[in-house]
Amino acid sequence: MRLDAKIPAGPLPQKWDRHRFELKLVNPANKRKYDIIVVGTGLAGASASASLAELGYNVKTFCIQDSPRRAHSIAAQGGINAAKNYPNDGDSIWRLFYDTVKGGDFRAREANVYRLAQVSNWIIDQCVAQGVPFAREYGGLLANRSFGGAQLSRTFYARGQTGQQLLLGAYSALMRQVASGKVRMFPRREMLDLVVINGQARGIVARNLVSGEIERHEGHAVVLCTGGYGNVYYLSTNAKACNVTATFRAYKRGACFGNPCFTQIHPTCIPVHGTYQSKLTLMSESLRNDGRVWVPKTPGDQRKPSQIPEAERDYFLERKYPSFGNLVPRDVASRNAKEQCDQGKGVGDTGLAVFLDFSDAIKRDGRAVIEKKYGNLFQMYEKITGEDPYATPMMIYPAVHYTMGGLWVDYNLMSTIDGLYVLGEANFSDHGANRLGASALMQGLADGYFVIPYTIGGYLAGSHFAEVKNDHSAFTDSVKEVQERVTKLLAVRGRRTVDDFHRQLGLVMWDHCGMARTNEGLTTARARIQELRAEFWQNVRVPGTGRDFNQSLEKAGRVADFMEFAELLILDALARQESCGGHFNDAYQTEENEARRDDANFCHAAAWEFTGEGKDPVLHKEPLVFENVHLTQRSYK
Amino acid sequence: MSKTIHLTLKIWRQNGPGDKGRFETHPAKNISTDMSFLEMLDVVNEQLTLEDKEPIAFEHDCREGICGTCGTMVNGRAHGQLKGTTLCQLHMRHFADGDTLVIEPFRARAYPVIKDLVVDRSALDRVIQAGGYISVNTGNAPEANTLPVPQDRAERAMDAAACIGCGACVASCPNASAMLFVSAKVSQLALLPHGRPEAARRALSMVRAMDACGFGNCSNHRECEKTCPKEISIVNIARLNREYFKAAFISQEN
Amino acid sequence: MNWFSAALGSSVGKKLMMALTGLAFIGFLAAHLAGNLTIYGGKAAFNGYAEKLQSLGPLLHLFRAGLITFALVHVLTGLYLFWLNRRARPVGYRMHATAGGRTLSSRTMPYTGIVILVFVIFHLFHFTFVDKTATTVFDMVAAAFNQPAYVLLYAALMIVVGLHVRHGFWSAFQTLGVNHPKVMPTVSAASIAAGAVVALGFGLLPLVIALRY
Numbered sequence A: 001m002r003l004d005a006k007i008p009a010g011p012l013p014q015k016w017d018r019h020r021f022e023l024k025l026v027n028p029a030n031k032r033k034y035d036i037i038v039v040g041t042g043l044a045g046a047s048a049s050a051s052l053a054e055l056g057y058n059v060k061t062f063c064i065q066d067s068p069r070r071a072h073s074i075a076a077q078g079g080i081n082a083a084k085n086y087p088n089d090g091d092s093i094w095r096l097f098y099d100t101v102k103g104g105d106f107r108a109r110e111a112n113v114y115r116l117a118q119v120s121n122w123i124i125d126q127c128v129a130q131g132v133p134f135a136r137e138y139g140g141l142l143a144n145r146s147f148g149g150a151q152l153s154r155t156f157y158a159r160g161q162t163g164q165q166l167l168l169g170a171y172s173a174l175m176r177q178v179a180s181g182k183v184r185m186f187p188r189r190e191m192l193d194l195v196v197i198n199g200q201a202r203g204i205v206a207r208n209l210v211s212g213e214i215e216r217h218e219g220h221a222v223v224l225c226t227g228g229y230g231n232v233y234y235l236s237t238n239a240k241a242c243n244v245t246a247t248f249r250a251y252k253r254g255a256c257f258g259n260p261c262f263t264q265i266h267p268t269c270i271p272v273h274g275t276y277q278s279k280l281t282l283m284s285e286s287l288r289n290d291g292r293v294w295v296p297k298t299p300g301d302q303r304k305p306s307q308i309p310e311a312e313r314d315y316f317l318e319r320k321y322p323s324f325g326n327l328v329p330r331d332v333a334s335r336n337a338k339e340q341c342d343q344g345k346g347v348g349d350t351g352l353a354v355f356l357d358f359s360d361a362i363k364r365d366g367r368a369v370i371e372k373k374y375g376n377l378f379q380m381y382e383k384i385t386g387e388d389p390y391a392t393p394m395m396i397y398p399a400v401h402y403t404m405g406g407l408w409v410d411y412n413l414m415s416t417i418d419g420l421y422v423l424g425e426a427n428f429s430d431h432g433a434n435r436l437g438a439s440a441l442m443q444g445l446a447d448g449y450f451v452i453p454y455t456i457g458g459y460l461a462g463s464h465f466a467e468v469k470n471d472h473s474a475f476t477d478s479v480k481e482v483q484e485r486v487t488k489l490l491a492v493r494g495r496r497t498v499d500d501f502h503r504q505l506g507l508v509m510w511d512h513c514g515m516a517r518t519n520e521g522l523t524t525a526r527a528r529i530q531e532l533r534a535e536f537w538q539n540v541r542v543p544g545t546g547r548d549f550n551q552s553l554e555k556a557g558r559v560a561d562f563m564e565f566a567e568l569l570i571l572d573a574l575a576r577q578e579s580c581g582g583h584f585n586d587a588y589q590t591e592e593n594e595a596r597r598d599d600a601n602f603c604h605a606a607a608w609e610f611t612g613e614g615k616d617p618v619l620h621k622e623p624l625v626f627e628n629v630h631l632t633q634r635s636y637k
Numbered sequence B: 001m002s003k004t005i006h007l008t009l010k011i012w013r014q015n016g017p018g019d020k021g022r023f024e025t026h027p028a029k030n031i032s033t034d035m036s037f038l039e040m041l042d043v044v045n046e047q048l049t050l051e052d053k054e055p056i057a058f059e060h061d062c063r064e065g066i067c068g069t070c071g072t073m074v075n076g077r078a079h080g081q082l083k084g085t086t087l088c089q090l091h092m093r094h095f096a097d098g099d100t101l102v103i104e105p106f107r108a109r110a111y112p113v114i115k116d117l118v119v120d121r122s123a124l125d126r127v128i129q130a131g132g133y134i135s136v137n138t139g140n141a142p143e144a145n146t147l148p149v150p151q152d153r154a155e156r157a158m159d160a161a162a163c164i165g166c167g168a169c170v171a172s173c174p175n176a177s178a179m180l181f182v183s184a185k186v187s188q189l190a191l192l193p194h195g196r197p198e199a200a201r202r203a204l205s206m207v208r209a210m211d212a213c214g215f216g217n218c219s220n221h222r223e224c225e226k227t228c229p230k231e232i233s234i235v236n237i238a239r240l241n242r243e244y245f246k247a248a249f250i251s252q253e254n
Numbered sequence C: 001m002n003w004f005s006a007a008l009g010s011s012v013g014k015k016l017m018m019a020l021t022g023l024a025f026i027g028f029l030a031a032h033l034a035g036n037l038t039i040y041g042g043k044a045a046f047n048g049y050a051e052k053l054q055s056l057g058p059l060l061h062l063f064r065a066g067l068i069t070f071a072l073v074h075v076l077t078g079l080y081l082f083w084l085n086r087r088a089r090p091v092g093y094r095m096h097a098t099a100g101g102r103t104l105s106s107r108t109m110p111y112t113g114i115v116i117l118v119f120v121i122f123h124l125f126h127f128t129f130v131d132k133t134a135t136t137v138f139d140m141v142a143a144a145f146n147q148p149a150y151v152l153l154y155a156a157l158m159i160v161v162g163l164h165v166r167h168g169f170w171s172a173f174q175t176l177g178v179n180h181p182k183v184m185p186t187v188s189a190a191s192i193a194a195g196a197v198v199a200l201g202f203g204l205l206p207l208v209i210a211l212r213y
Helices: A013-022 A044-053 A093-103 A110-130 A162-180 A245-252 A287-289 A316-320 A330-342 A361-366 A367-385 A440-462 A473-492 A500-511 A520-541 A551-575 B037-050 B124-131 B152-159 B167-173 B178-192 B191-213 B222-225 B236-252 C002-009 C011-041 C043-055 C056-085 C108-127 C137-144 C148-175 C184-212
Strands: A035-039 A058-062 A152-155 A183-186 A189-197 A198-207 A214-218 A221-224 A261-270 A292-296 A354-357 A395-404 A420-422 A605-608 A619-621 B004-013 B022-032 B100-104 B113-115
Touching: A013 A093, A013 B191, A035 A044, A035 A198, A044 A058, A044 A162, A044 A183, A044 A221, A044 A440, A044 A473, A093 A110, A110 A162, A110 A189, A110 A440, A110 B100, A110 B191, A162 A183, A162 A440, A162 B100, A162 B124, A162 B152, A189 A214, A189 A245, A189 A520, A189 A551, A198 A221, A198 A473, A214 A473, A221 A440, A245 A420, A245 A551, A261 A287, A261 A330, A287 C137, A292 A316, A292 A330, A316 A330, A316 B037, A330 A354, A330 A395, A361 A367, A473 A520, A473 A551, A473 C002, A500 A551, A500 B037, A520 A551, A551 A605, B022 B037, B124 B178, B152 B178, B167 B178, B167 B222, B178 B191, B178 B222, B178 B236, B236 C002, B236 C011, B236 C148, C002 C011, C002 C184, C011 C043, C011 C148, C011 C184, C043 C137, C056 C108, C108 C137, C108 C148, C148 C184
Parallel strands: A035 A058, A035 A221, A058 A183, A221 A420, B004 B100
Antiparallel strands: A189 A198, A198 A214, A261 A395, A292 A354, A354 A395, A605 A619, B004 B022
């Protein structure tokens, strides 16, 4: 297989315009003859469904939740970036492009990122027109803030609920198309297979989560907007239903998986309390603007924070990174917290936490100022932990948050299967090895509103489609496989629950393939996962039947896929013998404990091809060519 | 600090829409007070699974109070007794050792039970389909700062837009009315200049859809705003009423 | 008039009818109470008030026709809403606690309404639709309230009416869309006051009459 990214020729700023001109168009009267399947209704899926339906295509949209409004994009707090330069502080499309490429540690494709920066401004226009209540200045114009250590104010926000408001905007556009009859909505459906006929993605097989029925849906193209795979770690900031199944099934049908080892760990989450814990809650990293991170200098110090005198505290971020201090990037802050805990200096019942202390800020600015800035976050913290962060330091710990990896796509967002498009977090395209704050929302909406509507037309107009009905043998075979798998899961009737396996998988991944990785640890983890997977199919207990609403069965299918996918993630981490962004291999670090890239050997995107059950996947490399930016080493000293 | 409590759960069990349903009693033992309510149910379900019984079906997703998926009645209160809190953010430290909890699904004619505590709230989507949007196609939008929005108006729009669509307003309303939900969307879009062109049609159409879904009528009991996990105010219901009267009696819309 | 019936037929329209007719009845109650208070002026004053009313002639008939129409609208719509609202939750809760919204007054609206309807009919036959050729209104009222059972009945009923007004008053404003942070606290307070005035104003009269005459 040869990877062709289909990057248009010409100077960077003109690539997208030129490409749009070169793409074939579908006659307006012909659009209604094409059926497009969209899986997932987050920012990418909802915006794509609505935009494609507005153009006249027949869209069938699927979501796993009871309503398309619940997709996990809704939980994004901070904001969305755009290069509007409203604050007049020197922003530009080029600068947003550059920051995103640099933030991604030079492991993203220039052309894609530049396009993302270009369309970012249209996104804001579109969302405002939809009625998204962005924060405003007194004069009634849009407000911006600086976010995630950016040196510019380019982030648009709606309180701490930007993701919610953007998603509800896209959802409302989607609902409008449902009402117009151009979108048929299928909620409570889980895609369990991709149907490929003559090399083209022509449909999906999905389980109706209420009736248990295995359904067949045919179309001329399939658009996957199914989010990331952070739940392979069990504990993450993702919603419980987030899973890898749709993209992993597509991978098994021939779509290459790109850079699976690029995962992002967010430094400011509420620490784990106990084994029963089901998820981790993120708190906005804006907290690090005023909070000071510290641990006791002596390992195992069990005193209350108020009893530890100033001299016995180690403000390790301020000590190690005097110029950036507590505001170092996400990956640096996360790794350092882990390092302190590994040395036994962690605090709290589990020893897996560091303090985030606001007492100096409260002394300096007064409680009222801190309350105005962070009141809702402090309230959330107190609700969950039962402790008052005004009186005692917060405890935080890093948690898996976002996955930059995903299905490999070309410039058109098409995977290595013709007609299979992948949008949003589900693809690998724009964030390289690390995503900047407030960029995930931008990418999801860029893909859905402003990329797929053009590129899919080029494919549809330029392809020949055999007539396919859903009784085609490819559908029949797929349904059979899906049903057999369901039957197999129910038939094991072992002694361990699905969650029990998932928790164990998560621990192995977190310990060996989390913030800092070693070749030895990765190899151990791979073996442990193979053992665990074998045990899963011998000893998992899935109660109930496949013929009705069965949440245990849903989970079991997802965990089974995570168990296979985890190995792919580890293989990718092993293959990438460098450190970059979210992938940190202990063997490759600078003297300042920074990720040390190896641009000579690893300046590529990894794309893994499935070659059959029980066989190792094959690695393809897409070389990354940087013609417009200079590759540099990050430093935050 | 964390401690351990024992509870008795009286939980509604119903195999499917056709089943009559019944209450079952299950012990919830060794529950850490640091758990969330849903984690407590997870623990009970793990136990049930190992005892070869069917776990309790309940809905949840983000578990951080924003997706609106979770929600059941706990001792007669939607999302439990804590103000401004979804069920996933209700922690067990708010219960005492030995408590008995009655756990029921959200009930309304418009919310048929699917299984146990899981109900079908698609009626809320149907109401949004009737007009809970601004008709702007992708690419149509003018430059974002073309229409200024006074800050306080934007803030009030955001107050209304904070609705997570959990449907607890309906569940807690003695009349199973969806007025708070509908009014939140109507208000958000009516407050913004971008939403004005369609305001009349939206108000008429969304109220019509709400009535067609079988929700009850508002009697101004105010249970909805007291229960709402996002504390959305009934000021929005008053605004919906105004928008509706303007639309019905003054505008050209039908 | 299709648009008109559609508007009034919706849930919001039905509430509008309840609010408008309800407010009209509050106005009526105010006038009625003002008239009744003339009883403190003695027999002559009270009978004078009654005669003055009678002398309005056609105006009085128009007024009565209006009241009857309003009553029909209020009662029929109210009963229909009561039925619809019960139907909106066919399977009830085993436990349904309040989060602090409902009040005794709000939750009993349909029931106090029905009681008031029955009472109004009784009251009309008791004092209004009677042959007054041989007696005056004052004598009739005084005679009635010399029986403790009537005093108790009327006083109790006035508490019921007060309860109904206590929720109905502010609720009508809310339904009409008059809910503004600057105004609502006053309306809410006025609603409690209105309920109390109705309950006490009317409710004390039978007692006063019984004791004085």
